[in-house]
Amino acid sequence: MNNNSERNIILIVDDHQTNLNLLFQLLRNVGFKVLISMDGESAIEQTYYAQPDLILLDVMMPGIDGFETCRQIKSNPSTCDIPIIFMTALSDTENKVKGFQYGAVDYITKPFQYEEVISRVQTHITMQKLRQSLKEKNQELSDLNNNLERLVEQKTRELNQREKAAIVGRLTQGMVHNLKNPIQTIQTCTDLIEIHASKLEEETVIECINYINVAVKNINQIMDNLMAKSRSEQYEERVPVNLNLLLQRELKLLEANLHFKHQIRKTYSFDETLPSILLIDSHISQIFHNLINNAIDSMWQKHCKELRISTQQDSEKIYLEIQDSGCGIAPENLSKIFDPFYTSKPIKDSAIGDEPTGTGLGLYTCLELLRPFQGEITVKSELNQGSTFIVILPKPSSLESS
Numbered sequence: 001m002n003n004n005s006e007r008n009i010i011l012i013v014d015d016h017q018t019n020l021n022l023l024f025q026l027l028r029n030v031g032f033k034v035l036i037s038m039d040g041e042s043a044i045e046q047t048y049y050a051q052p053d054l055i056l057l058d059v060m061m062p063g064i065d066g067f068e069t070c071r072q073i074k075s076n077p078s079t080c081d082i083p084i085i086f087m088t089a090l091s092d093t094e095n096k097v098k099g100f101q102y103g104a105v106d107y108i109t110k111p112f113q114y115e116e117v118i119s120r121v122q123t124h125i126t127m128q129k130l131r132q133s134l135k136e137k138n139q140e141l142s143d144l145n146n147n148l149e150r151l152v153e154q155k156t157r158e159l160n161q162r163e164k165a166a167i168v169g170r171l172t173q174g175m176v177h178n179l180k181n182p183i184q185t186i187q188t189c190t191d192l193i194e195i196h197a198s199k200l201e202e203e204t205v206i207e208c209i210n211y212i213n214v215a216v217k218n219i220n221q222i223m224d225n226l227m228a229k230s231r232s233e234q235y236e237e238r239v240p241v242n243l244n245l246l247l248q249r250e251l252k253l254l255e256a257n258l259h260f261k262h263q264i265r266k267t268y269s270f271d272e273t274l275p276s277i278l279l280i281d282s283h284i285s286q287i288f289h290n291l292i293n294n295a296i297d298s299m300w301q302k303h304c305k306e307l308r309i310s311t312q313q314d315s316e317k318i319y320l321e322i323q324d325s326g327c328g329i330a331p332e333n334l335s336k337i338f339d340p341f342y343t344s345k346p347i348k349d350s351a352i353g354d355e356p357t358g359t360g361l362g363l364y365t366c367l368e369l370l371r372p373f374q375g376e377i378t379v380k381s382e383l384n385q386g387s388t389f390i391v392i393l394p395k396p397s398s399l400e401s402s
Contacts, residue, residue, distance in 0.1 A: 007033070008032050008033065008053040008054070008125050009032070009033045009034075009035060009050060009051075009052040009053050009054075010027050010032045010033070010034050010035070010052060010053065010054050010055075010056065010121065011034075011035045011036075011037065011043065011046060011047060011050065011052040011054070011055045011056070012024060012027075012034060012035070012036050012037070012055075012056045013036075013037045013038075013039075013040070013043040013055060013056065013057045013058055013061070013066070013069065014036075014038065014056075014058040014061070014087065015038050015039060015058065015060075015061045015062055016058075017038075019058070019087075019110075019112075020036050020038070022112065023056060023112070023117065024036060026112075026114060026117060026118070027117075027118075027121065030118055030122075032121075035050055035052060038061075039061055039062055039063045039064075040061055040063050040064035040065065040066070040068060040069035040072075041063055041064065043055070043057070043069055043073075044069060044072050044073060047073050047079050047082065048076065048078065048079055051078075051079070051082070052082060053082070053083075053125055053128055054082065054083050054084075054085065054121060054124055054125055054128065055073070055082060055083070055084045055085070056085050056087055056108070056121075057069060057070060057084050057085065057086055057087065057104075058086075058087045059086055059087070059088055059095050059099070066086060066099075067098060067099070067102050070084050070086075070099070070102045070103055070104060071102055071103075074102065074103040080103075081131070081132075081135075082128075083105040083106075083124045083127070083128050084103065084104045084105060085104065085105060085106045085107060085108055085120060085121070085124065086099035086104045086106075086107040086108075087107070087108055087109075087110060088107050088108075088109060088110065089109065089110050105124055105127075106120055106123075106124060108120055182214075182215035182216070182219050183215070183219070186211075186212050186215045186216070188256045188257055188258070189208040189209075189211045189212050189215075189256050190208075190212070208256070211252075211253055211256050214249070214253060215253065237280065238278040238279060238280055239278065239279070239280075239281060240276040240277070240278060241276055241277060241278070241279040241281055241284060242274065242276045243274055243277070243284070243311055243318060243320065243393075244270045244271070244272065244274055244311055246281065246284060246285060246288070247270070247288055247309070247311065247320070248270075249285075250285055250288045250289060250292070251266075251268070251292075251309070254292065259296075260296060263305060264296065264299070264305045264306070264307050265304075265305060265306045265307070266306075266307045266308075266309070267306070267307070267308045267309070268308075268309050268310070269308075269309070269310035269311075270310065270311050271310075271311045271312045271313055273313070274311055274313055274318060275313075275318075275395060275396055276396075277318070277373075277393060277394075277395065277396050278396070279373060279393075280372075283369040283370075283372075284369075286365065286366075286369060287365075287366045287369055287370065287391060288320075290362040290363065290365060290366050291322050291366060291389050291391070292307075292309070292322060293362070294362055294363070294389075295307055295322055295323075295324035295326065295387070295389075296324075297326075298324050298326025298327050298328075298386075298387065299324055299325060299326040299327075300326075301327065302325060302326060302327070304325055305324075305325060305326075306324070306325040307322075307323070307324055307325075308321070308322075308323040308324075309321065309322050309323075313395065315395075316394065316395055317392050317393065317394055317395060318392070318393045318394075318395055319390055319391070319392055320390065320391040320393075321388060321389075321390050322388070322389045322390075322391075323386065323387070323388040323389075324386050324387055324388075325385075325386045326386050326387060327383070327384060327386075328381045328382050328383040328384050328385050328386055328387055329379070329381040329383070329387055330383055331383075334379065334381065337363050337379070338363045338364055338367050338377070339364065340364040363377070366391075370391070370393075373393060373394075374393075374394050375391065375392060375393045375394075376391075376392050377389060377390065377391055377392070378390045378392065
Protein backbone atom coordinates (compact mmCIF):
# COMPACT_ATOMS: atom_id res chain seq x y z
CA MET A 1 0.00 0.00 0.00
CA ASN A 2 1.24 3.47 -0.87
CA ASN A 3 0.94 5.44 2.37
CA ASN A 4 1.63 8.72 0.55
CA SER A 5 -1.68 8.45 -1.28
CA GLU A 6 -3.87 7.51 1.70
CA ARG A 7 -5.36 10.96 2.02
CA ASN A 8 -6.06 11.40 -1.70
CA ILE A 9 -9.67 10.98 -2.85
CA ILE A 10 -10.49 9.56 -6.28
CA LEU A 11 -13.99 9.88 -7.74
CA ILE A 12 -14.89 7.21 -10.34
CA VAL A 13 -17.81 8.06 -12.62
CA ASP A 14 -19.11 5.18 -14.79
CA ASP A 15 -22.52 3.68 -15.44
CA HIS A 16 -21.13 0.12 -15.65
CA GLN A 17 -20.98 -1.58 -12.27
CA THR A 18 -18.23 -3.95 -13.48
CA ASN A 19 -15.93 -1.04 -14.31
CA LEU A 20 -16.71 0.62 -10.99
CA ASN A 21 -15.94 -2.51 -8.98
CA LEU A 22 -12.70 -3.16 -10.83
CA LEU A 23 -11.37 0.40 -10.51
CA PHE A 24 -12.62 0.74 -6.93
CA GLN A 25 -10.69 -2.34 -5.79
CA LEU A 26 -7.61 -1.44 -7.78
CA LEU A 27 -7.32 2.08 -6.37
CA ARG A 28 -8.21 1.04 -2.84
CA ASN A 29 -5.40 -1.52 -2.94
CA VAL A 30 -2.81 1.21 -3.52
CA GLY A 31 -4.13 3.39 -0.71
CA PHE A 32 -6.54 5.86 -2.28
CA LYS A 33 -9.89 6.80 -0.81
CA VAL A 34 -12.43 6.04 -3.52
CA LEU A 35 -15.88 7.48 -4.23
CA ILE A 36 -18.18 6.22 -6.99
CA SER A 37 -20.95 7.71 -9.08
CA MET A 38 -23.03 6.16 -11.90
CA ASP A 39 -24.27 9.32 -13.65
CA GLY A 40 -23.19 12.86 -14.41
CA GLU A 41 -25.65 14.67 -12.12
CA SER A 42 -24.58 12.82 -8.97
CA ALA A 43 -20.91 13.15 -10.04
CA ILE A 44 -21.24 16.95 -10.20
CA GLU A 45 -22.89 16.99 -6.75
CA GLN A 46 -20.27 14.71 -5.16
CA THR A 47 -17.47 16.73 -6.72
CA TYR A 48 -18.82 19.92 -5.18
CA TYR A 49 -19.19 18.49 -1.64
CA ALA A 50 -16.34 15.94 -1.48
CA GLN A 51 -13.72 17.92 -3.43
CA PRO A 52 -11.86 14.85 -4.73
CA ASP A 53 -8.22 15.12 -5.74
CA LEU A 54 -8.88 13.49 -9.13
CA ILE A 55 -11.86 12.25 -11.23
CA LEU A 56 -11.96 9.26 -13.53
CA LEU A 57 -14.82 10.10 -15.88
CA ASP A 58 -16.51 7.86 -18.46
CA VAL A 59 -17.65 9.52 -21.68
CA MET A 60 -20.87 7.58 -22.44
CA MET A 61 -23.40 7.74 -19.59
CA PRO A 62 -27.18 8.08 -19.27
CA GLY A 63 -28.48 11.61 -18.68
CA ILE A 64 -25.73 14.12 -19.24
CA ASP A 65 -22.66 12.57 -20.82
CA GLY A 66 -19.07 12.86 -19.67
CA PHE A 67 -18.32 15.95 -21.75
CA GLU A 68 -21.18 17.96 -20.26
CA THR A 69 -20.30 16.67 -16.79
CA CYS A 70 -16.73 17.82 -17.34
CA ARG A 71 -17.89 21.21 -18.65
CA GLN A 72 -20.02 21.88 -15.58
CA ILE A 73 -17.30 20.81 -13.17
CA LYS A 74 -14.78 23.05 -14.95
CA SER A 75 -17.21 25.99 -15.00
CA ASN A 76 -17.58 25.97 -11.19
CA PRO A 77 -14.80 28.02 -9.51
CA SER A 78 -14.76 25.68 -6.50
CA THR A 79 -14.15 22.55 -8.63
CA CYS A 80 -12.47 23.83 -11.78
CA ASP A 81 -8.95 22.90 -10.67
CA ILE A 82 -9.71 19.21 -10.05
CA PRO A 83 -7.94 17.12 -12.71
CA ILE A 84 -10.20 14.89 -14.84
CA ILE A 85 -9.05 11.78 -16.67
CA PHE A 86 -11.46 10.51 -19.32
CA MET A 87 -12.04 6.78 -19.80
CA THR A 88 -12.44 5.91 -23.49
CA ALA A 89 -12.16 3.01 -25.86
CA LEU A 90 -8.73 2.36 -27.30
CA SER A 91 -9.73 3.43 -30.84
CA ASP A 92 -11.91 6.37 -29.80
CA THR A 93 -9.55 9.13 -31.01
CA GLU A 94 -12.30 11.68 -31.61
CA ASN A 95 -13.52 11.49 -28.02
CA LYS A 96 -9.98 11.70 -26.67
CA VAL A 97 -9.41 14.99 -28.51
CA LYS A 98 -12.83 16.30 -27.49
CA GLY A 99 -12.07 15.45 -23.87
CA PHE A 100 -8.92 17.58 -23.92
CA GLN A 101 -10.94 20.43 -25.42
CA TYR A 102 -13.36 20.26 -22.47
CA GLY A 103 -10.52 20.47 -19.96
CA ALA A 104 -9.43 16.88 -19.27
CA VAL A 105 -5.76 16.37 -18.38
CA ASP A 106 -5.41 12.78 -19.66
CA TYR A 107 -7.26 9.61 -20.66
CA ILE A 108 -7.07 5.90 -19.94
CA THR A 109 -8.22 3.28 -22.41
CA LYS A 110 -10.66 0.45 -22.12
CA PRO A 111 -10.14 -2.38 -21.51
CA PHE A 112 -8.12 -1.18 -18.52
CA GLN A 113 -4.44 -1.97 -18.06
CA TYR A 114 -3.83 -1.95 -14.31
CA GLU A 115 -0.30 -0.56 -14.51
CA GLU A 116 -1.45 2.20 -16.86
CA VAL A 117 -4.33 3.22 -14.58
CA ILE A 118 -2.14 3.38 -11.46
CA SER A 119 0.69 5.17 -13.27
CA ARG A 120 -1.54 7.84 -14.80
CA VAL A 121 -3.52 8.41 -11.60
CA GLN A 122 -0.39 8.72 -9.44
CA THR A 123 1.28 11.01 -11.99
CA HIS A 124 -1.65 13.42 -12.03
CA ILE A 125 -2.10 13.28 -8.25
CA THR A 126 1.56 14.29 -7.93
CA MET A 127 1.14 17.03 -10.51
CA GLN A 128 -1.99 18.26 -8.72
CA LYS A 129 -0.09 18.39 -5.44
CA LEU A 130 2.63 20.40 -7.12
CA ARG A 131 0.09 22.77 -8.68
CA GLN A 132 -1.64 23.20 -5.34
CA SER A 133 1.66 23.79 -3.61
CA LEU A 134 2.64 26.33 -6.25
CA LYS A 135 -0.74 28.03 -5.88
CA GLU A 136 -0.30 28.25 -2.12
CA LYS A 137 3.24 29.57 -2.50
CA ASN A 138 2.03 32.14 -5.02
CA GLN A 139 -0.68 33.19 -2.58
CA GLU A 140 1.86 33.43 0.21
CA LEU A 141 4.07 35.49 -2.06
CA SER A 142 1.15 37.70 -3.01
CA ASP A 143 0.23 38.16 0.65
CA LEU A 144 3.85 38.89 1.49
CA ASN A 145 4.06 41.37 -1.35
CA ASN A 146 0.85 43.09 -0.21
CA ASN A 147 2.13 43.20 3.36
CA LEU A 148 5.44 44.54 2.11
CA GLU A 149 3.69 47.24 0.10
CA ARG A 150 1.66 48.24 3.15
CA LEU A 151 4.82 48.22 5.26
CA VAL A 152 6.65 50.34 2.69
CA GLU A 153 3.74 52.80 2.61
CA GLN A 154 3.71 52.94 6.39
CA LYS A 155 7.47 53.39 6.62
CA THR A 156 7.34 56.02 3.87
CA ARG A 157 4.75 57.96 5.84
CA GLU A 158 6.87 57.64 8.97
CA LEU A 159 9.99 58.73 7.11
CA ASN A 160 8.12 61.67 5.60
CA GLN A 161 7.05 62.73 9.06
CA ARG A 162 10.58 62.31 10.38
CA GLU A 163 11.98 64.20 7.41
CA LYS A 164 9.52 67.03 8.01
CA ALA A 165 10.49 67.09 11.67
CA ALA A 166 14.18 67.05 10.71
CA ILE A 167 13.67 69.93 8.27
CA VAL A 168 11.89 71.96 10.93
CA GLY A 169 14.72 71.14 13.33
CA ARG A 170 17.38 72.17 10.81
CA LEU A 171 15.52 75.39 10.01
CA THR A 172 15.17 76.17 13.69
CA GLN A 173 18.79 75.47 14.51
CA GLY A 174 19.94 77.28 11.39
CA MET A 175 17.88 80.32 12.33
CA VAL A 176 19.31 80.31 15.86
CA HIS A 177 22.83 79.95 14.48
CA ASN A 178 22.41 82.72 11.91
CA LEU A 179 20.83 85.11 14.40
CA LYS A 180 23.61 84.58 16.92
CA ASN A 181 26.10 87.00 15.37
CA PRO A 182 23.89 90.08 14.87
CA ILE A 183 22.29 89.57 18.28
CA GLN A 184 25.76 89.35 19.84
CA THR A 185 26.66 92.64 18.15
CA ILE A 186 23.53 94.30 19.55
CA GLN A 187 24.23 92.89 23.02
CA THR A 188 27.84 94.10 22.99
CA CYS A 189 26.90 97.59 21.86
CA THR A 190 24.05 98.00 24.34
CA ASP A 191 26.26 96.72 27.17
CA LEU A 192 28.95 99.21 26.17
CA ILE A 193 26.46 102.08 26.11
CA GLU A 194 24.85 101.03 29.40
CA ILE A 195 28.11 100.62 31.31
CA HIS A 196 30.05 103.55 29.90
CA ALA A 197 27.30 105.90 28.77
CA SER A 198 28.55 108.85 30.79
CA LYS A 199 32.13 108.46 29.53
CA LEU A 200 31.46 107.71 25.87
CA GLU A 201 31.94 110.41 23.30
CA GLU A 202 29.00 111.23 21.09
CA GLU A 203 30.84 109.85 18.05
CA THR A 204 31.31 106.47 19.78
CA VAL A 205 27.64 106.32 20.79
CA ILE A 206 26.59 107.07 17.22
CA GLU A 207 28.96 104.37 15.98
CA CYS A 208 27.43 101.82 18.38
CA ILE A 209 23.94 102.79 17.25
CA ASN A 210 25.01 102.28 13.64
CA TYR A 211 26.29 98.82 14.55
CA ILE A 212 22.92 98.04 16.14
CA ASN A 213 20.99 99.29 13.12
CA VAL A 214 23.03 97.13 10.74
CA ALA A 215 22.60 94.09 13.02
CA VAL A 216 18.83 94.62 13.18
CA LYS A 217 18.76 94.90 9.38
CA ASN A 218 20.60 91.58 9.13
CA ILE A 219 18.14 89.95 11.54
CA ASN A 220 15.20 91.17 9.47
CA GLN A 221 16.82 89.85 6.30
CA ILE A 222 17.42 86.44 7.90
CA MET A 223 13.81 86.29 9.04
CA ASP A 224 12.55 87.29 5.58
CA ASN A 225 14.64 84.57 3.96
CA LEU A 226 13.45 81.99 6.48
CA MET A 227 9.80 82.86 5.86
CA ALA A 228 10.39 82.65 2.12
CA LYS A 229 11.89 79.18 2.48
CA SER A 230 8.95 78.03 4.62
CA ARG A 231 6.65 79.04 1.74
CA SER A 232 8.87 77.08 -0.68
CA GLU A 233 9.63 80.27 -2.56
CA GLN A 234 12.96 81.32 -4.02
CA TYR A 235 13.73 84.61 -2.31
CA GLU A 236 16.67 85.87 -4.35
CA GLU A 237 16.66 89.60 -4.86
CA ARG A 238 20.18 89.88 -6.20
CA VAL A 239 21.96 93.21 -6.26
CA PRO A 240 25.48 94.23 -7.37
CA VAL A 241 27.79 93.64 -4.41
CA ASN A 242 31.35 94.81 -3.94
CA LEU A 243 32.90 92.07 -1.84
CA ASN A 244 35.60 94.35 -0.47
CA LEU A 245 33.08 96.88 0.84
CA LEU A 246 30.84 94.13 2.24
CA LEU A 247 33.77 92.46 3.95
CA GLN A 248 35.00 95.74 5.42
CA ARG A 249 31.52 96.46 6.74
CA GLU A 250 31.34 93.08 8.45
CA LEU A 251 34.80 93.49 9.96
CA LYS A 252 33.75 96.87 11.32
CA LEU A 253 30.73 95.24 12.94
CA LEU A 254 33.02 92.67 14.53
CA GLU A 255 35.01 95.49 16.11
CA ALA A 256 32.12 95.77 18.57
CA ASN A 257 33.49 92.51 20.01
CA LEU A 258 36.28 93.70 22.33
CA HIS A 259 38.05 90.35 22.15
CA PHE A 260 38.20 90.64 18.36
CA LYS A 261 39.18 94.29 18.54
CA HIS A 262 42.01 94.07 21.08
CA GLN A 263 43.29 90.50 21.35
CA ILE A 264 43.58 89.39 17.74
CA ARG A 265 46.29 90.63 15.40
CA LYS A 266 44.65 91.30 12.06
CA THR A 267 46.12 91.69 8.59
CA TYR A 268 43.90 92.71 5.68
CA SER A 269 44.75 92.74 1.98
CA PHE A 270 42.05 93.67 -0.51
CA ASP A 271 42.25 93.66 -4.29
CA GLU A 272 40.74 97.04 -5.05
CA THR A 273 40.03 96.07 -8.67
CA LEU A 274 37.45 93.40 -7.80
CA PRO A 275 34.32 93.74 -9.94
CA SER A 276 30.89 93.88 -8.35
CA ILE A 277 28.83 90.70 -8.76
CA LEU A 278 25.13 89.96 -8.41
CA LEU A 279 24.57 88.41 -4.98
CA ILE A 280 22.18 88.40 -2.05
CA ASP A 281 23.80 90.77 0.41
CA SER A 282 22.62 89.03 3.58
CA HIS A 283 23.72 85.58 2.34
CA ILE A 284 27.31 86.66 1.66
CA SER A 285 27.35 88.64 4.88
CA GLN A 286 26.35 85.52 6.81
CA ILE A 287 29.08 83.48 5.10
CA PHE A 288 31.74 86.02 6.10
CA HIS A 289 30.43 86.09 9.68
CA ASN A 290 30.43 82.30 10.02
CA LEU A 291 33.92 81.83 8.62
CA ILE A 292 35.50 84.68 10.57
CA ASN A 293 33.84 83.61 13.81
CA ASN A 294 35.05 80.04 13.25
CA ALA A 295 38.56 81.43 12.84
CA ILE A 296 38.23 83.41 16.08
CA ASP A 297 36.91 80.36 17.96
CA SER A 298 39.75 78.17 16.68
CA MET A 299 42.26 80.53 18.33
CA TRP A 300 40.52 80.47 21.72
CA GLN A 301 43.37 78.68 23.54
CA LYS A 302 46.21 80.14 21.45
CA HIS A 303 48.55 82.73 22.93
CA CYS A 304 49.39 84.17 19.52
CA LYS A 305 46.18 84.96 17.67
CA GLU A 306 46.62 86.08 14.07
CA LEU A 307 43.93 86.56 11.47
CA ARG A 308 44.75 87.23 7.81
CA ILE A 309 41.97 88.16 5.38
CA SER A 310 42.49 88.89 1.71
CA THR A 311 40.65 89.11 -1.60
CA GLN A 312 42.10 88.39 -5.02
CA GLN A 313 41.02 87.30 -8.49
CA ASP A 314 42.05 85.61 -11.68
CA SER A 315 40.48 85.65 -15.13
CA GLU A 316 37.43 83.61 -14.08
CA LYS A 317 37.00 83.68 -10.31
CA ILE A 318 37.15 85.81 -7.18
CA TYR A 319 38.76 84.46 -4.02
CA LEU A 320 38.22 85.41 -0.38
CA GLU A 321 40.85 83.91 1.90
CA ILE A 322 40.52 83.70 5.68
CA GLN A 323 43.59 82.37 7.48
CA ASP A 324 43.94 81.81 11.23
CA SER A 325 46.66 80.63 13.61
CA GLY A 326 44.28 78.38 15.49
CA CYS A 327 44.19 74.72 16.51
CA GLY A 328 43.80 73.41 12.95
CA ILE A 329 41.78 70.40 11.83
CA ALA A 330 42.83 66.76 12.09
CA PRO A 331 43.20 65.12 8.64
CA GLU A 332 40.55 62.50 9.43
CA ASN A 333 38.01 65.27 10.19
CA LEU A 334 38.55 67.40 7.09
CA SER A 335 35.94 65.47 5.08
CA LYS A 336 33.32 65.94 7.82
CA ILE A 337 33.49 69.66 8.59
CA PHE A 338 30.80 70.63 6.03
CA ASP A 339 28.39 67.92 7.21
CA PRO A 340 25.29 69.28 8.97
CA PHE A 341 25.45 68.97 12.77
CA TYR A 342 29.11 67.91 12.80
CA THR A 343 31.16 70.08 15.13
CA SER A 344 34.37 69.76 17.09
CA LYS A 345 33.12 72.36 19.57
CA PRO A 346 31.18 71.45 22.71
CA ILE A 347 27.45 72.12 22.86
CA LYS A 348 26.41 75.12 24.92
CA ASP A 349 25.53 73.31 28.16
CA SER A 350 28.82 71.39 28.29
CA ALA A 351 31.18 74.31 27.57
CA ILE A 352 33.75 75.36 30.16
CA GLY A 353 33.77 79.05 31.00
CA ASP A 354 33.80 81.17 27.87
CA GLU A 355 34.81 78.23 25.68
CA PRO A 356 33.29 78.59 22.17
CA THR A 357 30.30 76.34 21.46
CA GLY A 358 28.83 75.12 18.18
CA THR A 359 25.81 73.55 16.50
CA GLY A 360 27.58 72.07 13.48
CA LEU A 361 25.57 74.29 11.12
CA GLY A 362 28.00 77.14 10.42
CA LEU A 363 30.03 75.64 7.57
CA TYR A 364 27.06 73.68 6.25
CA THR A 365 25.08 76.95 6.09
CA CYS A 366 27.95 78.62 4.20
CA LEU A 367 27.84 75.94 1.51
CA GLU A 368 24.04 76.14 1.21
CA LEU A 369 24.15 79.95 0.92
CA LEU A 370 26.84 79.76 -1.77
CA ARG A 371 25.02 77.13 -3.84
CA PRO A 372 22.70 79.55 -5.76
CA PHE A 373 25.76 81.52 -6.94
CA GLN A 374 27.78 78.46 -8.05
CA GLY A 375 30.21 79.24 -5.25
CA GLU A 376 32.39 76.83 -3.29
CA ILE A 377 34.69 76.66 -0.28
CA THR A 378 38.06 74.97 -0.05
CA VAL A 379 40.08 74.43 3.08
CA LYS A 380 43.72 73.82 3.93
CA SER A 381 44.63 72.97 7.49
CA GLU A 382 47.44 71.62 9.62
CA LEU A 383 46.84 70.41 13.15
CA ASN A 384 47.99 72.95 15.76
CA GLN A 385 49.20 75.29 12.99
CA GLY A 386 45.95 76.86 11.78
CA SER A 387 43.52 76.74 8.86
CA THR A 388 42.84 78.62 5.64
CA PHE A 389 39.32 78.78 4.23
CA ILE A 390 38.89 80.10 0.69
CA VAL A 391 35.51 81.21 -0.67
CA ILE A 392 35.45 80.97 -4.47
CA LEU A 393 32.88 82.81 -6.59
CA PRO A 394 32.65 83.01 -10.39
CA LYS A 395 33.22 86.44 -11.90
CA PRO A 396 30.28 88.12 -13.67
CA SER A 397 31.08 86.79 -17.16
CA SER A 398 31.34 83.20 -15.88
CA LEU A 399 28.20 83.51 -13.79
CA GLU A 400 26.13 85.00 -16.61
CA SER A 401 27.20 82.31 -19.05
CA SER A 402 26.42 79.42 -16.66
